Amino acid sequence: MDMSVLYTGGISIVLFILGGIPFLLAVVSTLLVIKAATTMLLALGPLFIAFALFDRTRQWFWGWVSQMAGFMLTQVLFSVVLAMEVAFINTAVLKDGKMDPSISGSISMFIFFAVFLVLVTELPNYAASIMGSSAAGAGVSGVVSKYSGIRTAARVANFARSKLPGNKIAG
Template identity: 30%
Template sequence: MTPDITIFAYIGKTIESTLDIFVSATSSNVITGISGLVLAGVILYFTIYGYLVMFGHIEEPLFDFLKKAGKILLIISLALGVGTYQSNIVESFRGLESGLSTMVHNGSASNIYDVLDISFCGGATLTEKALDRANEFSILNAPATVIGWFLSGLIIALATIILTVVAAGYILLAKVALSMLLGIGPIFIMCLLFPPVIRFFDAWAGQVITYILVIVLMATAMAFSLKIFDAFVGKVNFADPGQHALTIALQLLIISCCLLIIVFQIPTIAAALGGGFGLSMLNPLRGASMAARGLKNIVNPVSVRRDMGTGHMETASRMQHVRSGNTVMNPAYSRRLYENLRTGWGGWNKNQSPNKE
């Protein structure tokens, strides 16, 4: 199926062209800014190293020194050469992203944005057929049928839009974040020269791989969704008078919800594989879970009360205290609490004068 609608392809290509310019300009500025400092540090390092060798404070084979010097020169050439960084580092990560994504694309799709457009067109085709089916009946003679097919088309349209827009949002966010990291990449590559800060390069590389995996896995999910849409469209016969409108809509709604859950989990999966954490924190399911826990703490908070049976302090939720009878709504508990307050639990004893110590 060749997409007639190219919304995502147009948006994606426009944003990517802007991001390419951003990466090139930012990396060039970063390289210009750190070149002097890095070269001065390397010259100082070799100068001090030479003096230490001259005075006999360092004794190591010449091969070890050459290996160390070769490593330093390789890192500097990759990080401080504008053309070298663009062609070897940026293009390598871009090629890894596009290469892995192309492997999971459907036949006519040349990139991830075409997959989104094809998926969107599949839902639009179903919506159009449902609305055409509704127009075949009169609202006066068959109101239930007209409303049913109209609702069917509406549900199909909403499910398609939500699924494709959420997937496109994650993809664009990952591409923007990836471009930002590649723009400042020379700084983290130079961290390989200094052992105390090598961990910053590891974190940078892990985050770059995480965003690449988000894009690749999202392409996989959308290609999988496209196959499901195509299979569903092939089985639906809108010309059949016995075809139930709401049944079609509910089936597609259930499928879309399941696919949406998969899409929400992709950033978490990518973070686990790549060692990053960025997009996984934006998971709506995790946000809903945290909101539910916060609401639970308001409605059913945990508190400490004295157990009426044992006399010990007990930590439990409000509902657990109610089930155990440890609440003022229980007459026995209220009476016991009043007696305990009178005997000194509350710091007051009726047999003791307030002024007496």
């Protein structure tokens, strides 16, 4: 039996797990937080609609409206990002309907997961800034990025970049 096939397959599985689990945790946890917050704010909706009747409390109504719009936009953006990731995987990683078990295919899949993980953790912030509200999933994305190794990888990359020789052109 050829051991290189087992070695390549083992590396592929490890890279798929290391890339996929943090991505799935970020998506599921952020969507759960947003759905729970949306449900809670919808339950308080009649109160905020009553706030629209008075000048002193009207800004609370508009804050509620912008928060609800931000939550809805975040869910729409999640659907778009997940569709984009599936399209990327289908075009770049799957060959003739089969997974590419090569090291390059596994590394590209890992990179796709990492890029989309960063995008997914920032989506609540983007939607909130568009709608003028605060992000609901920002706390979750901080926890996920803390434990997924993104910060450590960024520190290692910055350290390696600082050790590279700089431009020594004298002018």
